[in-house]
Amino acid sequence: MSLTLKWIIQILVCILATQLTRFLPFLVFREGKTVPPFVTWIGHHLPRACMAMLVIYCLKDVSFAQAGAWVPAIVATVVTSLLHLKFKNMFLSICAGTGLYMILLRLIP
């Protein structure tokens, strides 16, 4: 299979999944239908589990074999979170966190 075709399939898969989540409520809950309590409940709690999963997913290539392979990512992750707790400014947190990561990446062997 050619690489282009693989990319197209991957994009289509993501479009399908995304649009499924966007259109499903409108298809399932037509007038007068009540939403099951489990659905409302998990909708309230799932996003937080999901973001935690994505953070670990991003850090999956961190290796503890040598400092250069984990210090930049771990330090920048902690600093990003602390900056955001303190200043509540997404732009600042992401720019400073990414900048710090890029600097540490070049400084630590």
Place this chain on the structure above:
Amino acid sequence: MRRILKRAFPETLPVLAGYIFLGIAYGIAMKVRGFHVLWSISISVFVYGGSLQFAMLEPMSRAAEMFAPLTLFFLALLVQARHLFYGLTMLEPYNRAGAVRPYVIFAMSDETYSLVCSGAPRDLPENKWYAAITALDQFYWVAGTVIGALLGEMIPVEYLTGIDFSMTALFVVIMTDQTRGAMESVRDGSMTLPQALFPPLLGLFGTLLGLLLAGRDSFLLFAMAVILLGFGVFYQTDRKSSAKVQREGRVKKP
């Protein structure tokens, strides 16, 4: 339409700042991985979901040696699942939206939801208001993507090494916000402490467990299964404890 855009534009300014910035980060990240700008634009137009687009980067750039569309499908479902609940909130207004109904459902996003969930101004046609907010937001996102791709073209790649961390930083920032919000809900009594802490911990440890047991190439499906299973179990105990709270509350009230 002009009158409506004039009123809608100021409302979307915070989204403008956020989306242009994140869109640029995405455009650069795609460019660094060697994707032509047309790929980035198509994804930003048709997938249009920040977290998922960043999560897609790695599967796409490794498609040659590892191609797992089913895993990607479930990952996309889980990452986007929150849209189900945006849809549930917007059922009635969007069902009234007529010709723009398919578009406003198609292009829902976290930020658009935050702007439309409180309804439209009374003196403006509701459907055009929703369409204007939705279209402006998506325009910012696509514009940011294009700017990012152009910047990625101009700046030599060796200077950009590590800029991918913006994706990690985005998820960390969202997670920090979510946890802060949950702790505020604990303080005002609308959420219990287990309800606030269990989901992020389940996400963290479920994924770490998957990473340890299944390895870094195929841990996501495992992690998603653990998370859903964990929620199933937690739901039972959570329902019991909240039922108990309600019962005791009723006893005390006389």
